[in-house]
Amino acid sequence: MRLVAYLKTGPTALHVGGWRHPEATLDDILSPQRYQQIAVLLEQACFDACFFADLFGLYDLHGGSYDAYLRRGGQISFLDPTVVLPVMAAATRHIGLGATLSTSFHNAYHLARWLGSLDAMSGGRVAWNVVTSATDLEAQNAGLDALPPREERYDRADEVLEACCALWEGWEPDAMVLDKAAGVLADPDKVRYAHYQGRWVKTRGPLSIPRSPQGRPVIMQAGSSERGRDFAARWAELIFTTQRDPADMRAFRDDIHARMAARGRAPTDCAILPGISVVLGETASIARERAEYLNGLIDPELNLAASSSSLGADLTKLQEGGSLEALQGHQGMQGTRDVLEQAMKAEGLTLREAAQRRNTGREIVGTAAQVADRLEAIFTSGACDGFVLAPTMFPGMFEQFCRSVVPELQRRGLFRTRYPGSTLRDTLTR
Template sequence: MPRQMHLVAYLKTGPTALHGGGWRHPEATLTDILEPSRYEHIARVLEDACFDGCFFADLFGLYDIHAGSHAAYVGRGGQISFLDPMVVLPIMARATSRLGIGATLSTTLFNPYHLARTLLSLDVLSKGRVAWNIVTSATDLEAKNFGLDALPAKDARYDHADEVVEACLKLWGSWDPDAFIHDKASGRFADPDKVHYANYVGASVRTRGPLSIPQSAQGHPVLMQAGSSERGRQFAARWAEVVFAAQAGQAEMQAFYADLKGRLPAYGRRPEDCAILVQTSVVVGETDSIAREKAAFLDALAEEELNVAATSSSVGVDMSRYREGEQLGALQGTQGMQGSVDLLDQMRRQGNLTVTEAAKRLLPNQIVGSPTTVADELEEMFTSRACDGFVLTPNTFPTSHESFARAVVPELQRRGLFRKAYAGKTLREHVREG
């Protein structure tokens, strides 16, 4: 079967995703952010279009790095999580039967037993459709919300994350698939010999188990990750089945793709065991010129202050106090994401910008055009081995995902680049297709 791309939708339980002006668009809905119907609807849209799945980006707090306050995010409508995605995902699972659903949860802030129990419960109820977007957290504000003074050092967080994932996998294997007997006549409900203690002991993590939860239809949740630092790539090569990548430019995408795929054999894994999906947003119109007009209108809605605040949050440095020539790495401490620093540098070099100028820009990788033009660009990135597919970030909700599903997906299907129907039932089956 010819190689086919993967599509995953980026979601937030708030007013906007990565485009700061998206909530201001006339087509964006706001009054339903706290309504179950909002999430049921988008789940059905994505499943009808045969998306592999969706996941919620999340933060355990309110961003307040920029100018030492959450004023920009609250006042200008930034990426805020008004609801815990782990409460929203069951609603979406109930409205669908094939769509993968994912949550972002931190190995630094949550212990492995809690993670394993919560995620596997949802995976069992959804019949094997859950993904765990593994993060180590990147802001001290999150640490403080969980009783810590600050985040541990970045490499130490990944060392701890390795042990958390190891522990979760041990816990997820507590029950053999054939442990249940369900024999009313003999009174035997399950075979206790097929339920096992984890007895995991690491340098910073330990848990006994067993979980009281049986294996799901896909065994355990799909592991997803987005780190792009050297240590983050090592972690991805060892564990990730899906990687959320963000690079500015096809050459940078290809370099990341080749590097990460080349690391997998060292961990006994094949290149096809990890799907690398590039963050992309799309503005689609009936013609290229109409799409450009739509994009210009949308971009005019974005507030520069919120763009800078978003950069501050992602790189872990207050850009309102940044002075040109300072090294971001020296200002970060234990905060920030290396991938965001790399992305900012790529934007700076490609646009011949200063760091301050780049910080004011919207994120790159926005494709603007007719359905044919958008499909052309996606196909070029996919066939050139810059990625295995795309994480689509909405500019406006729900219309960005709706228009992509309605106009672009059929064109990708016509070209044989994307599925017309699900071949499997679980998320792991979806991400291993193609």
């Protein structure tokens, strides 16, 4: 079983009420110790990796303002994860460290240089969560008027990945000589230019950065659209997905595997991990009470704002019979739409009702053994390769999970008790 932690450099991850919990910490959000401590905790529990979800800006789509997000405590990135990850790398030795970076707004050389540097410095533990971005506000922060069409964004993403790989492969593994006596620092015959040119991307190279122990960062991806799935089938080594029902998880996994096979890739080349959250208690009734309390902290208006932001459509403007597509334009995440449509179908809700309840009552609730039972049943059914764990309240949920559920999974032989190698790719493939 694979386990990856979903993190934010702000008060809220996916559960929009979690920051209001009495045990949630807030005064350390800008402190390096906060991020070092969670990395150490997750590494002690042998998590494959942790990664930061991120936005290139501040959500202001809902009601045409960032009022709801700032006032009510939405998903905000108070810090750039590219600054936080080196701090976490310095405090750990094994856990993978993932950053979300957009191919739509950063040039290939800059991406390859930053990610290659951290990958080398961390001993080969970096993952890149590749996104094409989903909101016009991000495009405007990058100097564009609006997002390009989805197909165009993914075409550019393909080229960015091709260019980055050409740059990372520009250094042979043994190019560094470091021979003082002979006066040879590196062998120039083992370093080469990239000379990459596509329709959207052009870069010469070479990088000035030697190859990392794992060669290049692990590629993560979370796209759920048709084009996103094709992109994942080509590039992804780890996919974060949104299905809630095991049957839907299995259908998604089967679809990705079929697309991978068409490209000559084996199913084991990519781990597919649906997102989950948990609420734990010493007894089932205590867990249910905690879940009720936690979900009572959710502000429905913030839930609606979060859905607006992820859908790329201001739901305050959606009238009965109105078109969501007309409001979206080129914006929006297909995964969010899938989650809402699943809730609408299962519970007979309107889009607005599903959006207001989006993060309510979706957790796996129970004792450590009961949560382990549920994870085991999903995993052993072939629905997925593991899970991305998003916190309800931080850091308490991770602490509870690592100290009670992980040992239970280990006792059942479902999860490792030590890391198999030194790089993230070692961890994912052994």
